[in-house]
Amino acid sequence: MRVSALIGAAVVACLATAAQTSPDLWAQEWPQTNFDKTTVENWDEIRSGGPPKDGIPALSDPAFIAVGEEQRIGDREPVIAVEIDGARPRAYPIRYLTWHEIVNDTVAGVPIAVTFCPLCNSAITFDRRVPQGTLSFGVSGKLRHSDMVMYDRETQSWWQQAVGRAIVGDLTGTRLTTLPTWMESWAEFRARNPDGLVMEQPRHRRPYGANPYRGYDSAARPFLYTGAPPPHGIHPLMRVVRVGNRAWPLSRFGAEVTQISEAGVTLSWRAGQASALDTGEIARGRDVGTIRVRDEQGRDLAHDMMFAFAFHAFWPDGIWMTGP
Structure with missing residues (x-):
């Protein structure tokens, strides 16, 4: 679509x-x-x-x-x-x-x-x-x-x-x-877990691998959202890393910045994961990279990679980690 x-x-x-x-x-x-x-x-x-x-x-x-x-x-x-x-x-x-x-x-x-x-x-x-x-x-x-x-x-x-x-x-x-x-990307998971398991294709008639939301993450506005836009000029469909009530915009990461340690957590980014909401074929989506979130002891932390408008809607008083 x-x-x-x-x-x-x-x-x-x-x-x-x-x-x-x-x-x-x-x-x-x-x-x-x-x-x-x-x-x-x-x-x-x-x-x-x-x-x-x-x-x-x-x-x-x-x-x-x-x-x-x-x-x-x-x-x-x-x-x-x-x-x-x-x-x-x-x-x-x-x-x-x-x-x-x-x-x-x-x-x-x-x-x-x-x-x-x-x-x-x-x-x-x-x-x-x-x-x-x-x-x-x-x-x-x-x-x-x-x-x-x-x-x-x-x-x-x-x-x-x-x-x-x-x-x-x-x-x-x-x-x-x-x-x-x-x-994370399938290649990352496969390399780290050669003895792992992957969910088998469901027995439903669906065009698996296709993206029915083609171009969605570069759209001007979200679907069926009438709330206020995010603050700080952040685009509503910018990906943010949510940890608790804090959100780190993905725009802070890239080739020059692959790791950020703030507020007691470390966020690491690496290239190689396709957006599932870009091109009509998921595998061909633009590279948005993979984020891992760990605590000060190196343990994985529960987090979400969501759009900025959703973070603002559900955490209106949340903390935006926009950097210096």
């Missing part, structure tokens, strides 16, 4: 959902969701992204193959690397997550949800265990500040993907634990 078509679809979606900003109307579609419990103050923030509930089919318990058996993925294509003690490292290719957005899996006994919201470039892995039990997640078809609203199949509560918190339903206020995973 070209950016012009995407923006056109946004206008249609806004018109179609303008009358559906009351929880009473959403309840007709979601009869098992408790709309009396919510942290949403302005229902106008929630929009239909186009597909209905499960119109983007989340995956559960996917198959894996050995790294050496994989022949379809391009070297520069992004994957989400999941490395949990007690299990072989696993790669979840963005070529599949672009079309499914959530993968429910279990690694070394840990139930996880690997998530990717293309409209925010947000790739986060959550522990699916909460005090109320273990959850499994699906795609609601709703967006808030252009970010995916997930739902759990156990209580039909709605969850904001960017922050990992339930915003509507019985589990409102419950938070998911974020795991320290990251996006």
Whole structure:
């Protein structure tokens, strides 16, 4: 989908959902969701992204193959690397997550949800265990500040993907634990984990490897976002590295600056990873590089590589690490 078509679809979606900003109307579609419990103050923030509930089919318990058996993925294509003690490292290719957005899996006994919201470039892995039990997640078809609203199949509560918190339903206020995973190129993952595993291609009819959001990360504005732009003149679709409530613009990194140590964390950048939201073929996307985030002891930290507008929307009082 070209950016012009995407923006056109946004206008249609806004018109179609303008009358559906009351929880009473959403309840007709979601009869098992408790709309009396919510942290949403302005229902106008929630929009239909186009597909209905499960119109983007989340995956559960996917198959894996050995790294050496994989022949379809391009070297520069992004994957989400999941490395949990007690299990072989696993790669979840963005070529599949672009079309499914959530993968429910279990690694070394840990139930996880690997998530990717293309409209925010947000790739986060959550522990699916909460005090109320273990959850499994699906795609609601709703967006808030252009970010995916997930739902759990156990209580039909709605969850904001960017922050990992339930915003509507019985589990409102419950938070998911974020795991320290990251996006990197397939070549990087393969070189570091020759004995690792990679998710097998799902058995759905999708043009895997294609980018339906062609040109999105160089568009003038985000899809279905009406909030304030980021401060400091930062472009809404600039990638930022979010660690907690701090954001480092990716523009601070490049050939001359490959490592930054600030606020007790070290961020390292290296070239070689393609943008999944640039050209029509993910493997041919422009190079945006890979970021790794570690603490002062060298341990990987949970973080996200999201667009600046999304950070500003969900962390309006967040700290912008713009440098000297």
